[in-house]
Amino acid sequence: MSRKFLLGLLILANVATALLVVRDRHEHRQAFVALTRLERARDELNIEFGRLQLEQATWAESNRVDQVARSRLGMVFPRTEDIVVLRR
Amino acid sequence: MKLFGKQLPLPGANDGERRDRGRPQGSRPRTRAQFNLRSRLAMVCGTLGLCSVALLARALDLQVIDHAFYQQQGDARFVREIPIATSRGMITDRNGEPLAISSPVESIWGNPKELLKAPARLPALARALGMPQDELASRLSQRAGKEFVYLKRRINPDEAARILALGVPGVSSQREYRRFYPQGEAVAHVLGFTNIDDRGQEGLELAFDDWLRGTPGAKRVIRDRRGQIVENVDLVRAAQPGRDLAISIDRRIQYLAHRELRNAMNETGASSGSAVVLDVETGEVLAMVNLPTFNPNAVGTSPRDAHRNRAVTDLLEPGSTMKPLTVAAGLEAGVITSTSLFNTSPGWIANGRYRTNDTHNYGVLDTTGIIRKSSNVGASLVAKRLSDRQFYDFMRRFGYGHVTGSGFPGEAAGMFPSPGSPGWSGTTKQTMSYGYGLNATPLQIAAAYAALGNGGMLHQPSFVKGQQNPAKRVLDQNIADSVLHMMQTVTEPGGTATQAAILGYHVAGKTGTSRKASAGGYSRRYVGYFAGLVPVENPRFSMVVAVNDPTKGSYYGGVVAGPVFRNVMEGALRLMDVSPDNLDAWLAAQATAEAKRAKASGHAVPVQAVADAGVAAAGAGAVQ
Numbered sequence: 001m002s003r004k005f006l007l008g009l010l011i012l013a014n015v016a017t018a019l020l021v022v023r024d025r026h027e028h029r030q031a032f033v034a035l036t037r038l039e040r041a042r043d044e045l046n047i048e049f050g051r052l053q054l055e056q057a058t059w060a061e062s063n064r065v066d067q068v069a070r071s072r073l074g075m076v077f078p079r080t081e082d083i084v085v086l087r088r
Numbered sequence: 089m090k091l092f093g094k095q096l097p098l099p100g101a102n103d104g105e106r107r108d109r110g111r112p113q114g115s116r117p118r119t120r121a122q123f124n125l126r127s128r129l130a131m132v133c134g135t136l137g138l139c140s141v142a143l144l145a146r147a148l149d150l151q152v153i154d155h156a157f158y159q160q161q162g163d164a165r166f167v168r169e170i171p172i173a174t175s176r177g178m179i180t181d182r183n184g185e186p187l188a189i190s191s192p193v194e195s196i197w198g199n200p201k202e203l204l205k206a207p208a209r210l211p212a213l214a215r216a217l218g219m220p221q222d223e224l225a226s227r228l229s230q231r232a233g234k235e236f237v238y239l240k241r242r243i244n245p246d247e248a249a250r251i252l253a254l255g256v257p258g259v260s261s262q263r264e265y266r267r268f269y270p271q272g273e274a275v276a277h278v279l280g281f282t283n284i285d286d287r288g289q290e291g292l293e294l295a296f297d298d299w300l301r302g303t304p305g306a307k308r309v310i311r312d313r314r315g316q317i318v319e320n321v322d323l324v325r326a327a328q329p330g331r332d333l334a335i336s337i338d339r340r341i342q343y344l345a346h347r348e349l350r351n352a353m354n355e356t357g358a359s360s361g362s363a364v365v366l367d368v369e370t371g372e373v374l375a376m377v378n379l380p381t382f383n384p385n386a387v388g389t390s391p392r393d394a395h396r397n398r399a400v401t402d403l404l405e406p407g408s409t410m411k412p413l414t415v416a417a418g419l420e421a422g423v424i425t426s427t428s429l430f431n432t433s434p435g436w437i438a439n440g441r442y443r444t445n446d447t448h449n450y451g452v453l454d455t456t457g458i459i460r461k462s463s464n465v466g467a468s469l470v471a472k473r474l475s476d477r478q479f480y481d482f483m484r485r486f487g488y489g490h491v492t493g494s495g496f497p498g499e500a501a502g503m504f505p506s507p508g509s510p511g512w513s514g515t516t517k518q519t520m521s522y523g524y525g526l527n528a529t530p531l532q533i534a535a536a537y538a539a540l541g542n543g544g545m546l547h548q549p550s551f552v553k554g555q556q557n558p559a560k561r562v563l564d565q566n567i568a569d570s571v572l573h574m575m576q577t578v579t580e581p582g583g584t585a586t587q588a589a590i591l592g593y594h595v596a597g598k599t600g601t602s603r604k605a606s607a608g609g610y611s612r613r614y615v616g617y618f619a620g621l622v623p624v625e626n627p628r629f630s631m632v633v634a635v636n637d638p639t640k641g642s643y644y645g646g647v648v649a650g651p652v653f654r655n656v657m658e659g660a661l662r663l664m665d666v667s668p669d670n671l672d673a674w675l676a677a678q679a680t681a682e683a684k685r686a687k688a689s690g691h692a693v694p695v696q697a698v699a700d701a702g703v704a705a706a707g708a709g710a711v712q
Contacts (some may be wrong), residue, residue: 029321032322050191054186057271061270062339062340063343080591
């Protein structure tokens with residue numbers, strides 16, 4: 001009797017674990033899909049960040065700043081006689 | 089089969105029996121045959137059972153016995169491990185400003201097998217790719233048996249999306265990263281560039297390739313017949329993006345040096361030029377520029393010659409920039425003092441079969457005078473008192489003749505023969521004392537000068553910000569300081585490089601003008617140098633400017649390279665907030681300017697009031 005019971009229990013456990021495996025595998029797939037989606041979102045943000053950085057660096061390029069300051073804003077470098085030395 | 093055959097006769101026998109039974113009753117013979125239900129049922133079940141057994145056996149064969157083989161075959165057709173592209177680390181300058189950024193781009197690839205099946209779509213595809221139709225066709229037919237061909241690499245993601253939107257079967261895109269250099273040609277030589285596979289090819293991109301490069305990941309996906317990804321199955325390895333690198337370059341000083349060197353090149357008609365700025369306290373390279381330069385965002389279009397980082401690869405005779413070191417060697421050996429006198433008349437001295445000449449007869453000079461006037465004869469007289477070994481060891485300690493250890497790819501060591509070697513003759517020491525007969529890179533000169541400015545502590549030049557970089561003592565502090573003060577006279581009235589003087593700061597420097605060696609002697613072509621340290625009280629920067637082969641006007645180092653030094657250093661001192669060490673000169677200049685202004689407006693103002701008025705004017709200016 002106890003042997004039959006044991007066998008039944010084992011079969012039951014077997015089926016149960018098999019189902020658990022199926023469930024976990026499914027969950028793994030789901031999680032992986034979610035991960036892929038999040039990674040894509042992260043990549044998109046990184047791309048955007050990189051592009052903005054590049055854009056900023058291009059706008060801030062020294063040569064351009066120099067030219068804009070001189071020609072468009074009419075800025076000049078102070079001459080020696082324009083500089084005032086303060087002693088503290 | 090056997091079982092089936094055995095049963096066959098049975099139905100026939102039964103039929104006969106039934107017919108016999110029916111006839112005596114006088115009815116019509118029955119059209120339907122008599123049969124044994126049970127045996128027929130058994131037969132059908134048996135047949136079906138056998139079919140099942142056959143299926144089971146086949147299934148067993150597929151699923152258990154040959155499982156591995158079929159799994160492998162199936163996976164080989166649909167499951168693919170594909171790489172996950174990763175970005176290269178960013179290179180920033182010392183203040184975190186980006187100098188090299190990897191930006192994602194898309195590469196369009198096609199499956200020739202699929203594409204050739206639908207030739208009607210090719211013209212539209214060729215148009216979208218901006219490629220002649222026959223070129224596309226020939227490219228596809230060349231690889232007709234393959235499943236992969238790049239159609240267009242590294243294009244804007246938006247453009248890629250437009251091409252994919254055509255929906256031509258067999259066309260897909262894949263992400264790659266491309267390097268952009270927002271500072272363009274100003275930093276091109278230091279950074280170098282990468283190839284189409286994102287591997288460093290030159291410069292720091294090559295030197296720090298392992299650090300910058302990420303490790304591509306891998307994921308397992310299921311692909312359909314056309315190569316489209318149906319499902320992501322598993323992540324095999326996560327991608328490791330490359331690490332960022334903060335280099336020692338200061339973008340602003342770099343730009344300044346680039347601009348000033350370019351101006352000098354235009355004015356002097358020089359063929360090439362280099363400038364190096366070192367941070368004296370740490371040995372870090374703050375700026376390193378070369379001309380001609382190239383656009384790192386479009387490397388292919390520039391001549392290869394322009395790719396060279398001349399400041400570390402090109403060897404030039406250092407000329408008179410050696411003289412302060414010769415004097416320092418004499419002081420260290422105790423054979424001269426700072427007040428020793430040297431008789432340089434008649435302006436030349438024998439050097440073996442040759443003569444060492446000065447441009448003028450300077451008569452009797454003291455040690456400072458040798459440096460101020462840049463007297464070759466004076467330097468020769470100092471070297472005469474030193475043994476070959478003493479002279480050689482001293483220069484070697486300052487880094488001449490071996491690579492500086494900056495780690496820059498392709499760095500040159502320079503030619504510096506040792507006493508007793510075939511390159512060392514009886515005249516060598518004297519020739520070297522004023523900078524001929526050996527050669528060095530501008531970086532080596534800058535590093536040696538930085539050691540003079542750093543109280544005799546020599547740093548390896550470094551391209552990485554904040555790296556551990558211990559200094560080693562190569563000269564006594566007092567000697568270094570006194571040589572520095574001798575060099576200060578060079579930029580003061582009576583020196584050879586008054587063009588390099590900076591208002592408000594004491595500048596220690598040395599000009600150099602060396603004739604370029606050519607086959608069989610020295611040609612009438614020159615290299616103009618200026619090497620200097622600023623400010624003299626506690627130096628911050630060591631800068632070397634080399635202008636190669638000036639063709640217009642003067643070729644003297646003080647004239648061609650001095651102004652570059654002054655303009656760059658003036659800006660660098662301001663940018664790095666270095667306090668002036670020569671305020672008196674500044675105040676005097678201010679007083680003269682005020683006096684001039686007062687004269688122009690008609691009333692005489694006492695000097696003390698001038699200063700106050702200046703403050704008030706500055707205040708008013710700020711309000712405006």
